[in-house]
Amino acid sequence: MLKVGIVGGTGYTGVELLRLLAQHPQAEVAVITSRSEEDVRVCDMFPNLRGHYDQLAFSVPDAATLGSCDVVFFATPHGVAHALAGELLAAGTRVIDLSADFRLKDAEEWARWYGQPHGAPDLLPEAVYGLPEVNREQIKTARLIAVPGCYPTATQLGFLPLLANGLIDPSRLIADCKSGVSGAGRGAKVGSLFCEAGESMMAYSVKGHRHLPEISQGLRQMAGKEVNLTFVPHLTPMIRGIHATLYANLLDTQVDLQALYEQHYAQEPFVDVMPAGSHPETRSVRGANVCRIAVHRPQGGDLVVVLSVIDNLVKGASGQAVQNMNILFGLDERMGLNQPGLLP
């Protein structure tokens, strides 16, 4: 049984980790931290967890306690894992970070996008980007895993078969992405209020979003060359979900795109290529660790449109984190992650 610690247990990704791990046969949450809810029982704070974790209470983050765990998940704002990861790794604890602290390979680029100096540049060389569909082998032997962001997961999985096979022009890629409001976290913000976001939709960060360098880094690795991506995120009035509509120009218009996607993802337990002509819905992946993808050629010309949907809190965060844990500890990758999506 793996002894698990979670830093940031009162946030949306933290409680999603708790929900998923409650059904995991090989993992037991031993430590869960919160600075604001010390000594409160998890099941008293989150009624959906009543009957689970009845003896588990929040404690303030402490490296010595966390260092007694086999693996610690960071479900915290950027910068927190920088401060603690080194000490935990030295104690022999594996670290799976859901924040962006170790996603970018270049510390200076990270500092530019995140507005603060990188707090642990010495750890960057060993950090593995935890997108199993690309880096499964490296994940198996990692000590420190950077779980991809939500927009980056949907976008990279959508473009992967095309870029890996050199089938699209990498100099003109477009990702038009929509997110549910839980993507902004549980902290109080005016933009997340029901009256602001509940019945409205808006694009944001068109000039540049911090996921742009992360997605570009991943797409560059797939293509083996420079890429040029236009990425426009939108906030939409749903609680969970990412819908990515991806556009690119085909270099080869003879290829059977449906067969390409089906073959590329045939062995992937958490990528579902939909039948030709499909329009995947975010509600079909709600609560599930799945990315559903459909590929279209609208006018039969050289434009390809890929539709990719995930639950931002599951395949876009906590589910993918548990998937990484399973791979890292040699468990069945699907363990604890077999939930279907919720309809309606």
Ligand SMILES: NC(=O)C1=CN([C@@H]2O[C@H](COP(=O)(O)OP(=O)(O)OC[C@H]3O[C@@H](n4cnc5c(N)ncnc54)[C@H](OP(=O)(O)O)[C@@H]3O)[C@@H](O)[C@H]2O)C=CC1
């Ligand atoms: N929401 C999403 O869809 C996704 C989020 N992520 C990333 O995952 C991370 C967590 O996101 P999310 O769950 O939405 O965030 P929330 O704002 O909902 O929760 C943040 C958690 O971190 C704790 N925390 C805050 N500051 C500190 C600190 N200095 N030290 C220790 N703990 C702290 C908070 O608890 P307390 O204040 O009580 O200590 C809280 O439990 C973020 O980096 C986010 O960008 C990644 C993919 C998707």
Ligand SMILES: CC(=O)N[C@@H](CCC(=O)OP(=O)(O)O)C(=O)O
């Ligand atoms: C709707 C919303 O605000 N989304 C967040 C991204 C989601 C997230 O948490 O970002 P990471 O995956 O990098 O951690 C944003 O735009 O900053």
